[in-house]
Amino acid sequence: MAFLIQGRIFGLICLLFIMAAVAYYIKQAQAGKVPKVRRIPGIDAIDESIGRAVEMGRPVFCSHGIANLRDATTGPQTIAGLSVLNYVAKRCVAVGARIVVPVRQPEVWPIASDIVETEYKLAGKGEEFDPDSVQFLSSEQFGFSSNYMGLMMREKPGANIMVGAYWAESLQLAETGSRIGAMQITGTAQTSQIPFFLVTSDYCLIGEEIYSAGAYLTNDASLIASLAGQDVGRIIAVVLSFLGAITFTMGSRILLDLFAM
């Protein structure tokens, strides 16, 4: 076992445990035992917001964040945002709403464009796809933000859906959307930006809720079952926190030594 890196063994054990739990619940789901998922109002409201935009004759804005796909902490948020974009694009194509997708990262632009174009083609409306609806705005944070704000002021979307990794521009974008009267559904795992989204948007997905959006929207049994596996990891974290607090208060470093294994 000399090739195991010191200090990461316990993390590997926890990861394998969580992976095993996810695999177990997926197998259970494939056998017909699908766990129940609690309602997430923000995700349920996506259809409502798209319908509202159609009734008002306004476009739907859907952004997947400003991060790339490579970073360990923000990459998953971008993937979650793209999963939401997939669903939003499908619904917009079905109801005839115009969708606009502002993009900050050039490496994500082809993926976002492909997602939207594919939904048009799957619905048999390939000729209706407008390549300019997926716009690369700027790689600069505030160049993107100012461009997005200008787009919203001019286009006045009926719905503004922003799920992904955001930083300081989150408040600017959400506040602008609020001022023009768009129905806003936001979500991020960036803890510093969650308060801004909470006060400016109609519905806010907090932290891990954005990762379950893809499973929730597709209603796929395997994906929903994986959320139960995620809960096993949460239980492990709570138990370890509780034990750690007790043992450390009693003067024992047993858990700290275990984590450093």
Next chain:
Amino acid sequence: MTIIATLLQVLPYYFDIPPLKDAAGTASNAVLLIVACATFVGVISILQVHGKRVQRRVEGWYFSVLVFVFVIIMVLTGLPLAEFGLGRNNSIFNWVFTNIQTPLGGTMYSILAFFITSAAVRAFKARNIEAAIVLVSGTLMVLGNAPLFTSPIPVLVDISLWIRNVPNMATMRGVMIGAALGAIALAVRTLMGIERGYLRGGGEE
């Protein structure tokens, strides 16, 4: 392919296997090269969108002309050809960056203060218990960071520090742990190939 690529990055983190580590490093460098090439995709997208706006003379088309002008200036002057006086040390490149881009970025950052104020005016209304708690704690945090109030009432500093270090930190840590677990579950689903929402035609019913 997804599984292989994911394992190639995950395994070297836990196992000290030099050939695997080298392979992961090579893959990471390849990704960086692909991303660098993707930069041109973004420029092409900008030129396409703004080119159509100029061609159709839509409202505000002259701003698109400005975009063209500055894209061309910065691309040409920023080319890594030091022997021709181009690149990061080019005077025009530096002037535009220092006197246009940097002040504009600073301006956008600074207007956040006004956005925070307008958002706070809307949010800090004591409609229910939770909103009242937000209002009171927010007010205490603001007062605890203003010397005008902390000088005559020093206890405000202790109160604001307690709010930040105890209830706020506990909540934030809980959200961070939950988000990290969610990211792990997403990564496991991607590793197993069942998370396809971001792929072509993925997530179909």
